[in-house]
Each structure stands twice: as C-alpha cells, then as structure tokens.
Amino acid sequence: MRAAFPSAWKRGVYEAIARRRDIRAFRPDPIPSEVLARILSAARQAGSVGFMQPWNFIVVEDRRIRTEIRAHVEKERERAAAGFEGERKERYRAYKLEGILEAPLNLCVTCDRERFGPAVIGRNTIRDTDIYSTCAAIQNLWLAARAEGIGVGWVSILEPDELRRLLGVPEHVLPVGYLCLGYVDGFPDRPMLETTGWLPRLALAELVFFNRWGESPPPRLSEALRIEDTIEAPNAEAEDGTRAQHDRQGLVLVYTGNGKGKTTAALGLVFRALGRGLRVAVVQFIKGKWKTGERLFAAEILNLEFHVMGRGFTWESEDLGRDRRAARDAWARAASFIGAGEHDVVVLDELTYCIHYGFISLEEVLTSLRSRPTYVHVVVTGRNAPEELVALADLVTEMRPVKHPFEHGVRAQPGIDF
Ligand SMILES: Cc1cc2nc3c(=O)[nH]c(=O)nc-3n(C[C@H](O)[C@H](O)[C@H](O)COP(=O)(O)O)c2cc1C
Numbered sequence: 001m002r003a004a005f006p007s008a009w010k011r012g013v014y015e016a017i018a019r020r021r022d023i024r025a026f027r028p029d030p031i032p033s034e035v036l037a038r039i040l041s042a043a044r045q046a047g048s049v050g051f052m053q054p055w056n057f058i059v060v061e062d063r064r065i066r067t068e069i070r071a072h073v074e075k076e077r078e079r080a081a082a083g084f085e086g087e088r089k090e091r092y093r094a095y096k097l098e099g100i101l102e103a104p105l106n107l108c109v110t111c112d113r114e115r116f117g118p119a120v121i122g123r124n125t126i127r128d129t130d131i132y133s134t135c136a137a138i139q140n141l142w143l144a145a146r147a148e149g150i151g152v153g154w155v156s157i158l159e160p161d162e163l164r165r166l167l168g169v170p171e172h173v174l175p176v177g178y179l180c181l182g183y184v185d186g187f188p189d190r191p192m193l194e195t196t197g198w199l200p201r202l203a204l205a206e207l208v209f210f211n212r213w214g215e216s217p218p219p220r221l222s223e224a225l226r227i228e229d230t231i232e233a234p235n236a237e238a239e240d241g242t243r244a245q246h247d248r249q250g251l252v253l254v255y256t257g258n259g260k261g262k263t264t265a266a267l268g269l270v271f272r273a274l275g276r277g278l279r280v281a282v283v284q285f286i287k288g289k290w291k292t293g294e295r296l297f298a299a300e301i302l303n304l305e306f307h308v309m310g311r312g313f314t315w316e317s318e319d320l321g322r323d324r325r326a327a328r329d330a331w332a333r334a335a336s337f338i339g340a341g342e343h344d345v346v347v348l349d350e351l352t353y354c355i356h357y358g359f360i361s362l363e364e365v366l367t368s369l370r371s372r373p374t375y376v377h378v379v380v381t382g383r384n385a386p387e388e389l390v391a392l393a394d395l396v397t398e399m400r401p402v403k404h405p406f407e408h409g410v411r412a413q414p415g416i417d418f
Helices: 007-019 033-044 063-081 086-094 129-147 160-167 219-230 243-247 262-275 293-298 320-340 351-356 362-370 387-392
Strands: 055-060 105-112 150-155 173-183 252-257 280-284 304-308 345-349 377-381 395-399
Touching: 007 129, 033 055, 033 129, 055 063, 055 129, 063 086, 063 160, 105 129, 129 150, 129 173, 160 173, 252 262, 252 387, 262 280, 262 345, 262 377, 262 395, 280 293, 280 320, 293 304, 304 320, 320 345, 320 351, 320 362, 351 362, 351 377, 362 387
Parallel strands: 252 377, 252 395, 280 304, 280 345, 345 377
Antiparallel strands: 055 105, 105 173, 150 173
C-alpha cells in the first residue's frame, strides 16, 4: 500500500518546513487560545523515547518575569560576544537575537528527566534521548505555528539554572527551549544569518554520505540531491498573491437566469483566482446532499475553502425548519468570510434561492456586501437575483437556456453537470 498524502497535504508539509523561520520581531496582537492549543497539541504529538512524553509547556505572559529573563539574556549575550573577534564581534552585537518583550507570549518547553522513570524503554544507552524527544516536540510546534502564521523565535542565550529559578522549575526538570511566539509582519524567505552573510546554507549533496562516513552516494542519488540544491528558497511574494489587495477594487458579480452554467461560471472564476494566488472561499447553499466534482476536488486545493451547507436544502426537502437552520448557519459562515477579509474572493453559490424562500434576509446580504473590506470580490449565483442585488452588483450575467440534453432524455453527467 502506498500511503502518501494527497498532494495538497504533502505540499503543506513541505511548505511549512521551507517557510519556517526563526523570528525575532513580533506584532503585539494576542494569539487566540484555540490557536495556541492547536500548536501545543502539535508539539505533544512528537515522537518520544519509550513514549515517555517528557515535555511540559510553561506559557509565560507575566511582564515582570519576562523582563527579568530578558535582562539575563542581555548579560549572557555580552558574555558570548567575547567569543568573537573584531568585525564579527560588532556584527554579533548588532544582531537582534530575541523578541522576549515584544512577543505577546513566551513559552518554555521543559524536559522532565524522571517521567515514567527510572527505567524508560530505549533510554538505557543514550541518557539524553529524553532531551532529543523534547527538541522533536519543539520542531513540531515551530512548524505548526508557521502554518498558523505565527512566528517562533528560539532564545538559547540563557542559563538553564537561571531559567529554573525565574520560572520555579524543579531541579529534575530541564528547560530545553525558551521560545517567543507571536504574529509577524512577514516571514523572511531565508534565515537572517544566511542573508546577512554570517554563514551559507550547506549543500545537501555535501552532507549526505553513503554506507560510511565521507563516501559519496551512487550517481542516481547524488543527482537527485544536486537537483534539490538547485531549487530556490521559497519566495514570500509567491506565497501571498494577496499582497496587492489593498490597491484592489473588489467587485460584486452575479450569475443569474434560468440557463445552466451559473455555478460553472463561478467555479471557472475560482480557478482563475487561485491561479493568481488569491485566497478563495466558496459556500454552496444548496447542494448539500450531492457529492459534486468540485466538492471532491476542492479538498485537495491550496488557498481554497469550500463549504457545503449542512445537510442542505434540496428540492426534495420535507423539513423546512431544518433547511432554515442550515441556511442560517451557512449564511453566518459566508458573512464571516465576506467581513473578515481573509479571502480575496467569496462565492455564494445558489444564495438567491435561500433569499427567495425567506431563509436569509436580502437586507442582511446587502449590508454585508456594502460593509465588506474594499478588496473582497463576491460572486453570487442563482436564479431570480433580487432587483436590489442586481442594482448593487458591478457585473450581472443572465444565463439563457437555448438547448438542454434533458430535453431529449439525456441524464445529468458526472463531471459535466455535477
Ligand atoms: C537550539 C536553537 C537555539 C537557537 N537560539 C537562538 C537564539 O538564542 N537567538 C536567535 O536569534 N536565534 C536562535 N536560534 C535560531 C537560529 O539562529 C536559526 O534557526 C538559524 O539561523 C536558521 O534560521 P531559520 O530558523 O530562520 O531557518 C536558535 C535555533 C535553535 C535550533
């Protein structure tokens, strides 16, 4: 069995790895508790020797404690500067190496060296495997934080004993990583110590040996390693096609009429927008029961959120109360997409039916469109677009039926009709 991830998942993992950076400058906005909980949960899923899970996570917000830790780091940093000579010493001094006070929170990741001990499977020979395990947890945390758009800076210019004292950590527990966490203005493409010329990134082809230390791999592997070395660092511009969003005029586009092709037109536009690196949210208000092609495909696509209304309103529905609730839920989600500004394009597929049935108020929809961030494009599809919506829209296209295969008995075709 080949158990590789679907391509979007796989890409997400490699992107998080390539785009992770050590961060020393933070925005002050707080990290929501549920986001922090997700990141910590990623940490605790790391491998650990004998499954001993030696870690704890001390979330440090208290400013007085952080000020003391920072003072200690400053002292240690001065001491470390003595290890460099001349120009390098000055450069070291000029580097910003921590963001302890700017970050909304700090996190100390510790290793309990006695957890489930004294005998731990696998830790007889290498006593430090508990510390290795804790580092694996920190790396998980670092990657998950990156995926959440949160920067992590590892501050190691401090004495573990001093950290123990300041945080009240018991003697048998080792503080392994002291981290600063927070949102950032951007993630550099490459390590700061690389771009400033402190050290280069080592070539993979020179790091990999075959069978014995110092021996080169066979040609096929050498070639593959060499190709990896030619692949450029990720480019922050490419990540975010939304950079120019603040100069952009968001449009309201309506595809209406009795002819087929309204959803298809909207999805064509989604395809185009994704190609430009825009972030897209689609809320389908009707097709709850159907497994449409677009729904199946959407799960694999980066930058695309695809929501299908609950168990959804369908033409065959017998429970209008349930339909109303599902429509309200879907609208709540759609309205938050439109207002939050995290998506460049929001598609409200078949919304007009829900307005028509009185499940969603037209006034609410119009208010949400009028008050949206100026750069957000919104696409609405469905028959009988209300007049007020047509008036507000920048583009309205009416699909007109000319011919339909239904008329000569051809049934709906997968990949064409759904
Ligand atoms: C164990 C460890 C300790 C580190 N300590 C510090 C530190 O005290 N200050 C700092 O600015 N960066 C620190 N870093 C960050 C490294 O400088 C950084 O990871 C490296 O330059 C590569 O850059 P990148 O993480 O952005 O890819 C530390 C990283 C690790 C893994």
